[in-house]
Amino acid sequence: xxxxxxxxxxxxxxxxxxxxxxxxxxxxxxxxxxxxxxxxxxxxxxxxxxxxxxxxxxxxxxxxxxxxxxxxxxxxxxxxxxxxxxxxxxxxxxxxxxxxxxxxxxxxxxxxxxxxxxxxxxxxxxxxxxxxxxxxxxxxxxxxxxxxxxxxxxxxxxxxxxxxxxxxxxxxxxxxxxxxxxxxxxxxxxxxxxxxxxxxxxxxxxxxxxxxxxxxxxxxxxxxxxxxxxxxxxxxxxxxxxxxxxxxxxxxxxxxxxxxxxxxxxxxxxxxxxxxxxxxxxxxxxxxxxxxxxxxxxxxxxxxxxxxxxxxxxxxxxxxxxxxxxxxx
Numbered sequence: 001x002x003x004x005x006x007x008x009x010x011x012x013x014x015x016x017x018x019x020x021x022x023x024x025x026x027x028x029x030x031x032x033x034x035x036x037x038x039x040x041x042x043x044x045x046x047x048x049x050x051x052x053x054x055x056x057x058x059x060x061x062x063x064x065x066x067x068x069x070x071x072x073x074x075x076x077x078x079x080x081x082x083x084x085x086x087x088x089x090x091x092x093x094x095x096x097x098x099x100x101x102x103x104x105x106x107x108x109x110x111x112x113x114x115x116x117x118x119x120x121x122x123x124x125x126x127x128x129x130x131x132x133x134x135x136x137x138x139x140x141x142x143x144x145x146x147x148x149x150x151x152x153x154x155x156x157x158x159x160x161x162x163x164x165x166x167x168x169x170x171x172x173x174x175x176x177x178x179x180x181x182x183x184x185x186x187x188x189x190x191x192x193x194x195x196x197x198x199x200x201x202x203x204x205x206x207x208x209x210x211x212x213x214x215x216x217x218x219x220x221x222x223x224x225x226x227x228x229x230x231x232x233x234x235x236x237x238x239x240x241x242x243x244x245x246x247x248x249x250x251x252x253x254x255x256x257x258x259x260x261x262x263x264x265x266x267x268x269x270x271x272x273x274x275x276x277x278x279x280x281x282x283x284x285x286x287x288x289x290x291x292x293x294x295x296x297x298x299x300x301x302x303x304x305x306x307x308x309x310x311x312x313x314x315x316x317x318x319x320x321x322x323x324x325x326x327x328x329x
Contacts, residue, residue, distance in 0.1 A: 001045030002293055004275050006199025007172030009121065009151055011076055013268060013293045015048030016041045016286065017203060017279035018064050022055035026222040029281055031063065038067035040283040042075060044290050050175075050201070050277045051114075052080035052125055053106060057090040058113060065114035072116055078173075078201075079114065080155060081106040082125035096326070098128035100139040107148055123153035123175055127329040133161050137168035144169070153201075156327040159188040162198070171198050175277075176327075178202035179211060180263055180309055181232075181244050182318050184328070193273060205267055205276035206289075210238065212260040213245045232316035240315035247308040257295045260285075262305075264292035269302055 001012045021034045028034065038049070051064045061079060068075050084097035087109035110119060122143070124136055143149040151172035154162055165171055174193055176185050179202060193200045208227055209215050217238035221228035231237060248259035255262065260278075267276045278289045297305075317324060 001047075001290065004199070004272065006048075006121070006201065006273070006275055007151060007170065007197060009076060009172055009199070011048040011275055012046045012290075013275060014046060014264065014290050015050060015078075015201070015275055015277040016046045017050045017277040018060055019050075019052070019055050020279045020281050021063055022060040023224065024055075024226045025281070026225045034063055034281070035067040037281065037283045037286065038064065039071075041286045041290070042068070042071055044287050046286075046290060047074065048076050048078065048275060048277065050078045050203075052123075053085055053087065053110060054080065054083045054125060057083075057085045057092060058087075058109070059090075061110055061113040065116065069115045076120040077114060077116065078121035078123060078153065078175075079110050079119055080123040080125035080175075081110070082123075082128060082155075096126055096128040096130070098124055098131045098136050100131075100135060103136070103139050104143070107143055111148060118147060119149045121151045121153050121173060122149045123155045123173075124157070125155050126326040127154070127157050127161055129329055133165045134168050137165040137171075141169040155203075158328045159192050161329060162189070162192055163196075166196055166198070171196070173199040173201050173275075175201040175203055177204045177318060178267065178274075179205050179207050180248070180266060180305070181207050181211065181241065181312075181314050184318075190271060194271065197273075199273045199275060200271065202267055202274065202276045206260055206263055206278050207244075208233070210241070211244060211248060211263045212258070213249060217242070229320055230316070230318075231320065232314070232318055234316060237316035241312075243312045244309070247305065247312070250308075251297075251301060251305060255295055255297075255301075257292070258288060260289060261292035261295050262297070264289060265295035265297050266302070266305055268293065269297045
């Protein structure tokens, strides 16, 4: 697996998101199977693993910590704070919480669950409007000085917020949803990353699985699957958005690849500082995703994808309004 830079961090070109092991797509697999998949992904070449205290809450970090403990020095672990979650009990409270004292308690819990002495990349999961971003960045700077955190990141943050945070503590990476059908970061965030030397980590780079072509619009989502409440996964929206899959299938057929691999290769070709983190519960799918690093898209391929995508209007918001309200602050 080739490598890329997220600010000062050196990581595999494609990382691995572990959220799917925390009941967001319906009941999660047995713990032993989840550990087998995570370890298998590392053996296949991934070195960047992404989790968050909100996944579970808390249980996903514990899972990732156990899975990666035998190879801790060979991987980079990214996790996220920022929701109003009790770091000891996992009790969810309304809204966000990036108060410095809460942040420090959250990090102590993260270190314990992850079975580690440092967090390689610590993101603010969502920007808390009640706490100045300078205070958040300053608190992370203190945690870095203590050796508990190595690098600072922001998730779904606005360009001005990123710039202000970066002035206090270097931001190594920005994490936002980005894929062929979700291109919100392009006007402001990606140019800013290029300007400041910040890495960019697309989450949901396969459109929560839709861009793989494996999601059947005629089959209702499990009620416990978050996509059941996502406007873009309403049956009519999925049928209308099928044109994206058709576009990817055409390129994939010519390349001897899969639609998922083309979707990820498209991201890799956009900028050299982009490192997507697709997630899956299946090791074979994870290996398929990592194989996208070997798919070369020529300028003509990229132009064809761009032209095809320009003729498609996306149907449905990427997330429910209650979740979207926390983005790009």
